[in-house]
Amino acid sequence: MATVAAMQPGWNLGNTFDAIPDETSWGNPLTTQAMLHQVRSQGYKSIRIPITWSNHHGAAPDYTIDSAWLSRVRQVVDWSLAEGLYVLINLHHDSWQWINTYPTDSTTVMNRYSALWRQIAGTFRDYSPKLLFESINEPQFAGTSDDAQGDQLTNTLNTAFVRLVRQTGGANATRVLVLPTLHTSSEQPRLDALSSTFTALHDPNLAATVHFYGWWPFSVNIAGGTKYDSNVEQDLTASFDRVRTTFVSRGIPVIIGEWALLSYDYTRPGIIERGEFLKYIEAVGYNARARNLTTMLWDAGSFLDRNQLRWRDQGVFDMMKASWTTRSGTASSDQVYVPHTGTIPSRTLTLNLNGTTFQGLRQGSTALAQGTDYTVSGTTLTLTSAALTRLAGNRAYGVNATIEARFSQGAPWQISIISSDTPTQAAATGTTSSFAIPTQFRGDQLATMEAKYADGSGAGPANWTSYKEFWSSFQPDYSAGTILLKPEFFAEVNDGRVTLTFHFWSGKQLTYYITKSGTTVTGGTG
Template structure:
């Protein structure tokens, strides 16, 4: 992803939440022949825990020969029990639990993974299992060729309670070779993660607020079940002048160190040329020879330095290639020339580069059909089975930035996604050309700006994207510039969202029309109805914490309509304090539960304010409500503001709430577009359905806001 100089806010890392516990355990895999190569890793994570209950995610990565049918066994040390499971079946005998595959995840190829999750109960304490056995073979932490035992030895791995940032890896790096063809290799890379805005930061690794990359970061990512990492690198600020364009040896050494850390964790690695795309490559239409020479020199040095790295290292030509002041038709041959120069430079550099997997982008890394067709022409001309296509996907743009009233994951937003993945499949995958979705996410999803896209709508987006990618056989790499993994604590900022994402790699989850139920501060409480999006699951019930709600009394279900009764909501609301009073979870036959927050609110109250065109801060009593969007219109009904093609302005770009400070700020970009002297009516839409009207008038550089 390019730095949001032209497309929005800079992606950067910041501070804190925690709560994810991880355990990485090496295990041996019972193979089907007497002298099989066997080995695997098991990741056991607890993304959420509450009084008496918890959620666990388990990921098995097979490092040895292919496995067809699996049983994973472990022992709970403190009397915990499994209460509900998805993507597996479980049986228990005392403290021992055995999880068995279901039909669609029975086969685990070499370097492939199978995942399942469960809800559990506990009393007193909830320690993590200290050992696992797969198909009866105990944990060894190594890939070995041996005759498998006929019984279950009781060997245990040493306890590992330290966080990923402090404990050493629990197994040796896998030594088995990756799959021998590009389609299989790309499938084994699923899922992937970007260490964004770090080595690609300008001018240096920590310039955009992220800490320097550490081996422990990759340990944490691997422990969560990711099988590959994309390492974006910007080279321009570490290169000398023409004609050699020498890369600083220390910087090249640093990049190699980071690559080797990731490879040591058994991760596939995708290394690229990143923000160079707009720093100097974009001038190719007017500076063709110099750009081409620098591009070749850059890749010649990278390829030479890393030519002996193992096959799990892949190279990507360039991130989001773009060219200044030309049409797509004029840009296409320029990108074709760069991609072919990259290919020739790497292939002729010796070592493993002769057969290394190489990744070529479409123009702008866009899944637009014409741009993918142009890339298809390049791939066909090169006629090399070890080539991979890459595009990016950040969703339907109005929803991805919350503009034009697109506040929900509606039919238009879903259709945009479905069509994009259909294009990827039909253009590439159906023709045995593997596809890596090198970046995906939502443009305005940022932990520093919570609420720009409502949390439940974010989960629906990622749930559907995981399904589309899985069914269209596209490997995904989550763009993370610090909004998902806290780089300092190595804890995941939103465990519930992470659970939704990781579950989507293997199964579907049910959702609902909303995750918010608003109740008035005073007056009678009535029942509320939500529409269930079953996504192929069946509804199992509602629970609060570890307590099941009573069907018929607390809720009813009719088709896809879930109604929570007035009596249940009255109990859940308690004293009816503003904000979230309680959270219940809708449980489905598979996937992760859907959280529904019960809130108490009154209509928000805004106050008069004065400021300048650099910003107007409006005192706001939110009173338990949450802001969804804002309309802006002149007296004649025409649209006002930056986005004058719609009355609904961009959340965060034009306005931004600050709930702790009790304010809404109108941004300078919005205010400076207002007609001098004209009265503008703002309509603030809140998630409760409440509409609040406010008026602003600009007079030169002065702005006043009134409620009347």
């Protein structure tokens, strides 16, 4: 428990040694001492180094690990330990590359799995106890009859892992070993199965691990899951409560070995609205801390720019860092839309105080005047017409000013003042492989899209909902002035007419009609 507590907070060196086939294959630069120093300097206490071994060892029966690969892994582990970081290493994408064939090829898989762990454990046998081993990332199995069988196979691998690592002696006799549930799921049956493994092993130096990527509709922006709402909150608290009750309350530590949102990616902006993501970050930090859970951020390059050694969004990191020790206030939105022309009315936001006290608004170093620029009644913050008119300046489309709500503790809450008009769209022709709707966004931003047939049923992929998945089915291109409808969307659309409804963050909606005939698509507003 003390070791895992000392690892909070943790960070993942994602898409690096787990990349296939090599360290830089998935777009990240070579790991350097300077990068690890930067991670440590930002307050992180531990680093998870996911490692895929599949392409870096020889044939049966020895499965000898490539010496250059093992040396490179060891170098980065050494650098990390020298920085004072706790380190967690594992078998990563091996889970779906070959371990998943265990149900039909158990002898080969077990021999390979055991050979790899015997070599890894031998290499690091006398290393500091600040190095931890994780048996396997996200265990999964092909062809099982149900998850209960998957639980049994996960137990078999976890048990073999603990026994063979312990048999190598040295520091491995007491090293903290980390065991996942099937799929690293936090569903209760998966937790119960892992709990049984812990009971049977009766080893005081084991930790449990699950992953957490939030309520799925919000995590990928599908089914209208655009906001951090009660569904997201309840999913979060229920998951964390389950692992606390099942493990932490019994003295078994839990590592949330990966957390983020599935579709948060700096290369695909707009899927997750920034303010809604900030609310999620704040809640994950608070709820994990309240339950003594150690969290390890999944960072495949979307948070830390490893070339520049700086955060891609400093405000996102500031919210994370604040959440390690305290709560931060937020609001119902981080956007206030005002009209591009005409009179600007007052606007209200609801403050989410989260135990803090509202202290005021600032624009840069200038304090806004309470009573003149804004008023507060309970948790209702009202920005006056006069203040918004001043902040909107020349009222060019887009963000005209950014102000901050300050609270008694935690990170400030940024609020963008955005000038916009109702977007407009025009007729278009194209094909199922290339179709773009001409769109003048006029300062607004797209939140989601619905697609329905004439009978009101959902059109396109995931037809159980009319709200399609952002970026997978549709994608705004603000610079080109288009909304792209993806081939993946049309692949599951029947011939005929489909009604699209575009929902914008200002609250505005547009209706657009497309007609598909084979590979030909036409569209228009009427």
